[in-house]
Amino acid sequence: xxxxxxxxxxxxxxxxxxxxxxxxxxxxxxxxxxxxxxxxxxxxxxxxxxxxxxxxxxxxxxxxxxxxxxxxxxxxxxxxxxxxxxxxxxxxxxxxxxxxxxxxxxxxxxxxxxxxxxxxxxxxxxxxxxxxxxxxxxxxxxxxxxxxxxxxxxxxxxxxxxxxxxxxxxxxxxxxxxxxxxxxxxxxxxxxxxxxxxxxxxxxxxxxxxxxxxxxxxxxxxxxxxxxxxxxxxxxxxxxxxxxxxxxxxxxxxxxxxxxxxxxxxxxxxxxxxxxxxxxxxxxxxxxxxxxxxxxxxxxxxxxxxxxxxxxxxxxxxxxxxxxxxxxxxxxxxxxxxxxxxxxxxxxxxxxxxxxxxxxxxxxxxxxxxxxxxxxxxxxxxxxxxxxxxxxxxxxxxxxxxxxxxxxxxxxxxxxxxxxxxxxxxxxxxxxxxxxxxxxxxxxxxxxxxxxxxxxxxx
Ligand SMILES: NC(=O)C1=CN([C@@H]2O[C@H](COP(=O)(O)OP(=O)(O)OC[C@H]3O[C@@H](n4cnc5c(N)ncnc54)[C@H](O)[C@@H]3O)[C@@H](O)[C@H]2O)C=CC1
Ligand SMILES: CC(=O)N[C@@H]1[C@@H](OP(=O)(O)OP(=O)(O)OC[C@H]2O[C@@H](n3ccc(=O)[nH]c3=O)[C@H](O)[C@@H]2O)O[C@H](C(=O)O)[C@@H](O)[C@@H]1O
Numbered sequence: 001x002x003x004x005x006x007x008x009x010x011x012x013x014x015x016x017x018x019x020x021x022x023x024x025x026x027x028x029x030x031x032x033x034x035x036x037x038x039x040x041x042x043x044x045x046x047x048x049x050x051x052x053x054x055x056x057x058x059x060x061x062x063x064x065x066x067x068x069x070x071x072x073x074x075x076x077x078x079x080x081x082x083x084x085x086x087x088x089x090x091x092x093x094x095x096x097x098x099x100x101x102x103x104x105x106x107x108x109x110x111x112x113x114x115x116x117x118x119x120x121x122x123x124x125x126x127x128x129x130x131x132x133x134x135x136x137x138x139x140x141x142x143x144x145x146x147x148x149x150x151x152x153x154x155x156x157x158x159x160x161x162x163x164x165x166x167x168x169x170x171x172x173x174x175x176x177x178x179x180x181x182x183x184x185x186x187x188x189x190x191x192x193x194x195x196x197x198x199x200x201x202x203x204x205x206x207x208x209x210x211x212x213x214x215x216x217x218x219x220x221x222x223x224x225x226x227x228x229x230x231x232x233x234x235x236x237x238x239x240x241x242x243x244x245x246x247x248x249x250x251x252x253x254x255x256x257x258x259x260x261x262x263x264x265x266x267x268x269x270x271x272x273x274x275x276x277x278x279x280x281x282x283x284x285x286x287x288x289x290x291x292x293x294x295x296x297x298x299x300x301x302x303x304x305x306x307x308x309x310x311x312x313x314x315x316x317x318x319x320x321x322x323x324x325x326x327x328x329x330x331x332x333x334x335x336x337x338x339x340x341x342x343x344x345x346x347x348x349x350x351x352x353x354x355x356x357x358x359x360x361x362x363x364x365x366x367x368x369x370x371x372x373x374x375x376x377x378x379x380x381x382x383x384x385x386x387x388x389x390x391x392x393x394x395x396x397x398x399x400x401x402x403x404x405x406x407x408x409x410x411x412x413x414x415x416x417x418x419x420x421x422x423x424x425x426x427x428x429x430x431x432x433x434x435x436x437x438x439x440x441x442x443x444x445x446x447x448x449x450x451x452x453x454x455x456x457x458x459x
Pocket of ligand 1: 035036037038039040041058059060061064113114115116117128129131132149150151152183184185186187291292
């Protein structure tokens with residue numbers, strides 16, 4: 001596709017029709033800057049580049065910038081992404097810089113997708129968002145459009161992002177448009193999600209911002225765009241999706257803790273209950289990780305006065321599952337005549353979910369800490385990680401899984417690579433205690449004694 005390369009200047013406030021905006025965007029005359037080139041930002045920048053042909057990616061990590069400009073893809077296990085990045089960079093449609101001011105000056109549309117984690121006291125940490133805002137402010141011009149994709153507490157876009165950019169740039173708040181357009185994408189399927197696994201939600205600080213965001217994402221997302229009333233509504237849409245998930249995982253986890261006293265297969269009962277259309281009980285497990293689901297409840301609990309007992313309780317239930325997992329292991333070992341304090345334990349899977357190289361709030365961390373604190377000798381294996389400085393265990397390569405006669409093995413995160421394990425050669429020859437946190441193991445033809453979270457002892 002032949003594209004003009006000269007920007008036509010601003011897009012906000014010039015009353016261009018939707019068709020004119022979309023044509024200008026797809027012709028590359030509304031250059032885009034994407035701030036944050038991580039697991040979500042790089043796929044986003046690549047799809048934007050594929051559509052508009054004029055994207056400048058911004059990242060504070062020089063290695064990321066260097067990798068992208070070399071046409072390489074530092075984000076692993078994203079189908080289609082390596083080729084898309086290589087092709088867009090080779091075509092001059094995507095480049096990266098560590099200079100946000102230069103990127104902001106060259107762009108008309110500014111897309112922000114930097115981390116918004118929690119502080120040590122579970123408060124929203126907007127420091128990286130603020131750094132991105134400062135960068136944008138150094139180059140934003142009247143008529144520009146800012147699209148916030150990273151998840152933020154409600155009211156952040158209207159009350160923090162817009163005035164923050166205006167004040168730092170010396171502009172009136174109505175000199176540029178701002179909309180919240182949440183990233184609803186999951187790692188491992190980012191390209192297909194961004195291109196339209198489901199509709200894109202947009203909400204602006206004013207109707208014109210909403211309209212422009214709708215035009216831009218109509219070119220990106222094949223499933224269409226849901227324009228909601230305003231930016232705060234859009235922020236709530238994103239949060240509510242995640243809160244629904246955390247609360248419903250907590251229900252599944254609490255039900256799983258009844259398994260032994262009821263002497264019932266809770267997972268089987270959940271599966272049968274879910275045949276009702278109004279029932280969607282999620283999967284129990286050893287805990288809830290990632291920088292989304294365990295984080296988002298705190299975007300409502302801490303910043304606002306309204307009480308949120310359900311959200312708080314769900315967080316407590318989910319954060320208790322690592323304890324439930326270790327205490328179940330303690331009981332299963334005791335039944336074997338082995339004290340946890342004297343046990344050797346292998347933890348399988350350290351990232352927060354299979355196939356994703358992310359360890360933030362992974363349940364494996366509190367599980368390893370509790371095992372080590374109890375005196376156990378703990379090893380860990382995760383084929384996606386090459387460094388365990390952050391885990392309280394000795395990490396081994398997958399090839400060394402069979403070296404020790406472990407008293408116990410705990411499956412926390414079932415990566416595909418574990419499918420190659422020979423369970424007859426792992427653990428004690430007479431069989432070890434195995435805690436299957438995710439109901440992914442079938443060891444009935446081995447000598448191991450398995451306890452599955454949510455099913456209990458499995459023959
Ligand atoms: N990871 C996920 O599954 C999803 C994440 N999100 C949202 O996207 C945000 C980012 O997530 P990921 O891409 O997974 O994070 P990530 O940690 O993989 O990547 C973040 C990138 O931003 C860069 N960065 C940090 N501060 C910056 C700044 N001031 N300017 C430019 N770059 C900066 C980092 O160097 C890193 O490369 C999350 O915090 C969340 O709000 C939304 C949906 C899915
Ligand atoms: C509502 C929703 O499904 N959000 C998705 C979620 O993706 P994320 O990568 O955080 O994975 P996830 O599947 O939600 O898992 C989060 C954590 O919860 C655990 N988990 C998940 C589902 C379940 O039934 N039981 C359970 O224990 C997982 O093991 C993991 O530790 O959060 C993403 C985000 O917002 O960043 C979002 O874009 C994704 O669509």
